[in-house]
Amino acid sequence: MTSVGRVSVAAALALELALAAPAALAQPAPPSGPLAPQAPVPDATPSDTEAPTPAPPAQAPLSVVTPAAPQPAASPDEDAAKLAELLGQDSTGGAAEPSLKFYGFADFNALQYVQLSPKWENTLAEELSLYVGRLNLYMEGNIAPDWKSLIEVRYMFLPNGATIMGTYTDPVANTGRFNGIAADYTDSDRPIAWGSISIQRAYLEHNFTNFLSVRVGRFLTPWGIWNVDHGSPVIIGPSKPYIIGDGFFPEAQTGFDAFGSVAVGEGTLGYHLTLSNGRGPTEATRDQDNNKAVGGRLSLKMYVLGQLDVGISGYGGTVTDKRQRVDLVAQGLANFNYEHYREVSWAADVQWTWKALHFQTEAAFQDRVWDNDARPVNGAGLQPDVRRFGLYGLLAYRLPWLNLMPYTIVQYYDTGWRGGFGGFASKVTGYSFGLNVRLNPSVVFKIEYSLATFGNVVAGSPFEDTLHLLASQLAWAF
Amino acid sequence: MKTSYSKRLSTTTVGALVITLLVAIVVPVLRAADQPLVVIVAATSPLQDISRANLRRAFLSEPTGGPGGKMIPLNQPPGTPARAQFDKAVLGLAGDDVARFWIDQRIRGQGGAPRAIPAAMLTRVVPQLVGSIGYIRANEIVPGVKVVTIDGKKPGDPGYLLQ
Amino acid sequence: MRTKVSGRVCLLGAALAVMLAMTAGCLYNASERCGPGEVLDVADNCVCAPGNVPVYRDITVLMPVSPAEVRPFSSCKPCGDHQVKSGDKCVCAPGFVLGATGCMTSNLGATCAADAACAAGDQKFCSLPAGYCTTAGCATNADCNAEADYACATTATPPYCKRPPLGQGAACTAAQGDPACTAEAPLCVLGGCVAPPGCQTNSDCSPNRKCCDLTNVGQPGLTLCLAGACP
Numbered sequence: 001m002t003s004v005g006r007v008s009v010a011a012a013l014a015l016e017l018a019l020a021a022p023a024a025l026a027q028p029a030p031p032s033g034p035l036a037p038q039a040p041v042p043d044a045t046p047s048d049t050e051a052p053t054p055a056p057p058a059q060a061p062l063s064v065v066t067p068a069a070p071q072p073a074a075s076p077d078e079d080a081a082k083l084a085e086l087l088g089q090d091s092t093g094g095a096a097e098p099s100l101k102f103y104g105f106a107d108f109n110a111l112q113y114v115q116l117s118p119k120w121e122n123t124l125a126e127e128l129s130l131y132v133g134r135l136n137l138y139m140e141g142n143i144a145p146d147w148k149s150l151i152e153v154r155y156m157f158l159p160n161g162a163t164i165m166g167t168y169t170d171p172v173a174n175t176g177r178f179n180g181i182a183a184d185y186t187d188s189d190r191p192i193a194w195g196s197i198s199i200q201r202a203y204l205e206h207n208f209t210n211f212l213s214v215r216v217g218r219f220l221t222p223w224g225i226w227n228v229d230h231g232s233p234v235i236i237g238p239s240k241p242y243i244i245g246d247g248f249f250p251e252a253q254t255g256f257d258a259f260g261s262v263a264v265g266e267g268t269l270g271y272h273l274t275l276s277n278g279r280g281p282t283e284a285t286r287d288q289d290n291n292k293a294v295g296g297r298l299s300l301k302m303y304v305l306g307q308l309d310v311g312i313s314g315y316g317g318t319v320t321d322k323r324q325r326v327d328l329v330a331q332g333l334a335n336f337n338y339e340h341y342r343e344v345s346w347a348a349d350v351q352w353t354w355k356a357l358h359f360q361t362e363a364a365f366q367d368r369v370w371d372n373d374a375r376p377v378n379g380a381g382l383q384p385d386v387r388r389f390g391l392y393g394l395l396a397y398r399l400p401w402l403n404l405m406p407y408t409i410v411q412y413y414d415t416g417w418r419g420g421f422g423g424f425a426s427k428v429t430g431y432s433f434g435l436n437v438r439l440n441p442s443v444v445f446k447i448e449y450s451l452a453t454f455g456n457v458v459a460g461s462p463f464e465d466t467l468h469l470l471a472s473q474l475a476w477a478f
Numbered sequence: 479m480k481t482s483y484s485k486r487l488s489t490t491t492v493g494a495l496v497i498t499l500l501v502a503i504v505v506p507v508l509r510a511a512d513q514p515l516v517v518i519v520a521a522t523s524p525l526q527d528i529s530r531a532n533l534r535r536a537f538l539s540e541p542t543g544g545p546g547g548k549m550i551p552l553n554q555p556p557g558t559p560a561r562a563q564f565d566k567a568v569l570g571l572a573g574d575d576v577a578r579f580w581i582d583q584r585i586r587g588q589g590g591a592p593r594a595i596p597a598a599m600l601t602r603v604v605p606q607l608v609g610s611i612g613y614i615r616a617n618e619i620v621p622g623v624k625v626v627t628i629d630g631k632k633p634g635d636p637g638y639l640l641q
Numbered sequence: 642m643r644t645k646v647s648g649r650v651c652l653l654g655a656a657l658a659v660m661l662a663m664t665a666g667c668l669y670n671a672s673e674r675c676g677p678g679e680v681l682d683v684a685d686n687c688v689c690a691p692g693n694v695p696v697y698r699d700i701t702v703l704m705p706v707s708p709a710e711v712r713p714f715s716s717c718k719p720c721g722d723h724q725v726k727s728g729d730k731c732v733c734a735p736g737f738v739l740g741a742t743g744c745m746t747s748n749l750g751a752t753c754a755a756d757a758a759c760a761a762g763d764q765k766f767c768s769l770p771a772g773y774c775t776t777a778g779c780a781t782n783a784d785c786n787a788e789a790d791y792a793c794a795t796t797a798t799p800p801y802c803k804r805p806p807l808g809q810g811a812a813c814t815a816a817q818g819d820p821a822c823t824a825e826a827p828l829c830v831l832g833g834c835v836a837p838p839g840c841q842t843n844s845d846c847s848p849n850r851k852c853c854d855l856t857n858v859g860q861p862g863l864t865l866c867l868a869g870a871c872p
Contacts, residue, residue: 105585138584150587169707201587210541210548220587231585261541266531268540303531326701336700338713344668367669372676373698373715380711381686384674403574423684441577458683477581 104137104152107232107475114470119462132157133473134232136200146208152201160193199284200252215257218284222257222272222297223249223313224349224362232475236396236405236436238446239471241362242413242428243390248345248364249315250279253293267302278317279343289340293317306354315345321376339383340374343367356398358405363391379423386416396436405436409450418456425463427455447472513615514633515560515567515640518623520605527627528611530639534568536611539589551592552600552612560597564613567639613640678717689717694731738763748774749786750804766801777801782848790849805847806836810868830865831872840864 112128113120134154141149160180168176183189203217221227226244229235239245255276261268277283278293299311321339326332347364368386375382396407409432418426434448448471454463517533519525532542536551554561556576566572571579580591595603600612605622616633619625631638675687682688689695695714702712720731723744733744740763748762751774756767759774766777778800779785779793785802794803808823811834817827822834829835839845840852846866853871855863 103584138587148589152587228586229582230587234582234585263531263535263542268535325699326703328701336698338700342668369668369670375676375687375713375715377711377713379682379684379686381682381684381688382675382679382713384681384685384687385669386674387669387671417685418683419685423686426685438574438578441574441581477585 099142101140101142102137103140103478104135105231105233105475105477106135107133107238107473109133109238109471109473111469111471113468115468117462117465119465120467123462124467136231143204146206148205148207150201150203150205151199154198154200155195156198157193157195159196203257209260211260211262213259215259216255218252218254219257219274220252221249221274221295221315222259223295223315224311224347224364225309225351225360226362227251231477232473233442233444233477236358236394236407236446237409237432237434237448238473239432239448239450239469241390241392241409241411242430243347243362243364243392243411246388246390246413246415248347248366248388248390249295249313250283250293253277253295254284255292264300267300270297270299270301272297274315276317279319281321288322289318289320289337291318291320306352306357309349309351311349313345313347313349316343318342337371337374339370339376341368341370343369356400358396358398358407359394361391361393363389365389378419383419384417388416388420389414392430403438405438406434407436408433414455418458421454421463423458424461425454425457429453429455442478443474443476445472445474513617514638515564515613516616516619516625516633517611517613517628517640518601518604518619519611519626520608521622521624522605523609523624525611525626527630530568530629533628533639537564537568537592539592548609550607550610552604552607552610553592553594554597554600554613555594558597560613560615561594564640676716678719689714692726693717693719694726694729749776749789749791750774766799768801768803771804773804775802775804785848787848790847792844792848805849808834809836809847809850809866810834828865831867833868836866838863838865840866 108130109132110128110130113124113126116124116126135156136152136154139149139151139153143149158180159178162178164174164176164178168174180194181191182194184192199218201218201220203215203219205213205215207213220230224244226235226240227249232238253274253276255274257272257274259270259272261270263269272295274293274295276293276295277287278291280288282288293316295313295315295317297311297313299309302308302310319339319341320337322335323338324333325336327334343366345364345366347362349360349362351360352358366386366388370383370385375384377383390411390413392409392411394407394409396405398405409430411430411432412428413430414427415421416426418424420426421428430450430452432448432450434446437445439445450469450471452467452469457463517528528536535542536549537553539551542549554564562572565576569576569579584590597614597618601614601618601620601623604610604612611626614623616625625632628639633641675681678690678693679687680690694717695712696716696718698713698715700713702710720726721743723734723737723746724731725734726732733739736746737744738747739745745763747764748759749764751759751762751764752772753759753767753774754772755769756765759765759767762774764774764776766775767773768775775791776785779802780795780800782792785791785793790805790809791802792805794801797803806823806825808821809826811821811826812832813819813821813829813834814832816829819829819834822829826834826836828837836846841864843850843852846852850866850868851871852864853867855865855872858872
């Protein structure tokens with residue numbers, strides 16, 4: 001090579017490399033450049049939930065737009081297929097077969113009461129128990145544009161082994177537990193334990209406008225934070241706060257849910273209006289009193305010092321337990337209301353996320369008023385009217401190391417009557433301290449220590465003593 | 479003597495040209511990421527400008543409203559620099575937070591992330607899909623799509639969101 | 642657009658306010674948590690207040706699952722005049738009997754000269770010549786007031802509930818002539834007035850007494866109507 005040649009080559013290289021060096025040094029090359037043929041990408045929702053490659057650092061602003069690299073030749077068939085997929089059509093322009101997605105979550109738990117006082121030892125087990133808690137499968141169908149179906153089923157080991165009350169009168173004949181063992185005809189009639197399913201959600205949803213969508217079917221009651229979060233990988237602790245677990249609002253309803261949202265400045269104002277069978281012994285399949293329950297929620301999401309969500313929820317309805325009795329006069333059967341009460345619930349919630357700080361709180365109260373000729377038996381008497389109130393506050397902070405998030409929960413619950421705790425206490429105050437570790441976006445480990453003290457206690461009952469509970473959970477989404 | 483010099487010159491020149499040509503192709507690829515992101519809609523869309531709040535709502539699958547009616551957001555594939563930059567700037571999510579957020583949304587029953595398609599296909603789909611909105615690098619603009627400003631700002635303006 | 646948004650927001654707020662106004666404070670009454678006549682017990686259950694008995698619901702339980710099963714009641718009602726609670730029922734207080742209009746004072750043993758003097762009470766028959774109100778038409782002692790120790794005089798015409806000897810059982814000290822004892826129960830034995838000796842069987846005594854032969858206690862041939870076990 002002559003000196004001229006060397007210089008020309010060197011100059012060309014130097015010029016181009018000088019332009020390319022900052023970009024080349026600043027980021028890895030994209031996984032597939034425009035030169036490589038683009039394979040059609042299916043609906044990317046599953047991969048959206050995979051951990052992405054690290055984001056590049058901020059780019060220096062440019063005032064000159066350099067020309068794009070030459071694009072590969074467009075494939076009309078490929079584009080048409082992708083467009084059809086986005087429009088929910090098949091290749092002929094007709095409605096495509098609905099797509100169905102399966103996903104879900106599950107959790108594995110270890111739970112133990114610790115430091116049980118002698119009075120609690122005969123009531124609660126002190127042994128460490130390991131169990132698969134929830135195993136929920138979602139089946140989401142995008143039936144047509146603006147139409148969606150969502151079905152969620154929980155698979156359970158129950159009812160096998162579930163405690164049956166009142167069998168202590170003959171512990172020889174009765175184990176005190178539900179016997180869910182059957183002879184497996186595929187295995188020489190060897191015993192096998194059977195479980196069951198619980199249908200959590202099953203609804204069809206249609207989006208009319210930006211402001212209005214409607215769900216029909218069985219849906220989770222849209223109240224507060226915890227009930228909407230629902231799944232164990234999402235919620236921060238392994239156990240529900242009392243006001244959530246004790247059903248101030250029904251966990252799910254069967255009926256209609258109209259909802260939508262509207263932009264309000266930087267924020268979003270959302271609403272839900274529900275109409276359903278309400279609560280009752282057969283609410284999922286039959287309304288026993290022809291009196292529908294009404295509920296609603298108003299929420300506001302604001303971007304103020306991070307993200308701030310506030311909401312209020314309401315619900316009202318009647319609960320009826322209709323039974324049959326023998327009518328000796330008419331010599332036949334007659335229906336009667338064994339139990340009938342009206343209920344009203346109100347709740348407020350706040351969730352604030354600012355950088356690594358997370359705070360959420362919910363407060364609720366509920367009134368239940370029975371008809372005088374339809375109070376169920378309770379203890380030596382009858383069920384009184386009840387007003388109950390409860391709240392919890394959760395404070396958490398996501399540390400920059402190992403995705404550790406220590407948290408604490410303080411909660412208070414007044415059941416309004418001693419029957420709330422078997423006739424021995426009516427109030428409880430709880431304190432929990434835990435750690436939430438997101439091992440990866442799909443797997444979360446939690447460990448929590450809780451203690452509960454009771455109020456308005458009957459002297460001499462176990463509720464005079466504090467309860468201590470150690471719970472850990474490994475939850476995963478799939 | 480003259481012949482061997484000519485031969486060497488030709489070889490050298492050819493080599494320089496080849497290198498230049500290669501670099502001219504490769505460098506724009508490497509430089510693409512330097513380009514700001516731009517939000518695009520179909521050229522026939524009435525949408526001229528979008529607020530950051532509405533852009534965030536669109537890509538969180540929340541209702542938006544405004545000219546252009548209901549929007550169909552189209553993402554770039556996860557893991558791409560454009561996607562990462564967009565998620566960070568618009569949604570405030572980075573790294574594992576993105577996947578974590580959409581997993582949580584799915585478990586709540588609130589749907590998944592908007593559909594993702596590569597940038598090259600996106601520029602061909604957006605003109606045909608009424609209401610669609612996506613984002614590409616500034617140097618990937620092709621006929622048939624239109625760039626909308628964000629809060630009245632265009633690429634290069636001070637404070638532009640997707641610089 | 643801005644007007645539309647404001648309108649929707651206002652509509653939502655109004656709907657929620659109406660819901661709140663309709664339901665807040667009109668359902669639960671802290672001072673009336675149970676039905677009428679009921680109070681809360683120590684376990685916060687509704688039970689009948691003192692002096693009230695349950696009004697059971699019209700539910701027929703053919704085969705109770707547990708003998709301790711509590712029957713549901715719909716409310717509690719207070720016991721009436723001259724009534725006391727006995728278990729889950731109202732009964733007439735001692736000294737009262739159930740009449741057509743409720744519990745009333747009994748005229749059993751009241752002085753009379755003829756049936757007309759007894760007509761206003763629960764005992765319609767005037768036993769003569771003794772001259773006291775009682776009941777006629779009994780068949781056995783069970784038809785008479787056992788608490789008052791009346792026996793059915795089946796040999797009389799008509800049979801009637803005969804009172805025990807006047808003064809029988811009154812406390813006394815003097816074996817004879819004690820002022821507490823009467824002509825019908827003149828003897829004082831074991832601290833109480835007794836009828837004259839000579840009974841042959843228990844039916845010769847009032848229902849709450851037995852005919853006792855005192856030969857074993859050094860009184861050969863002496864039989865008396867005594868309360869409790871024979872010595």
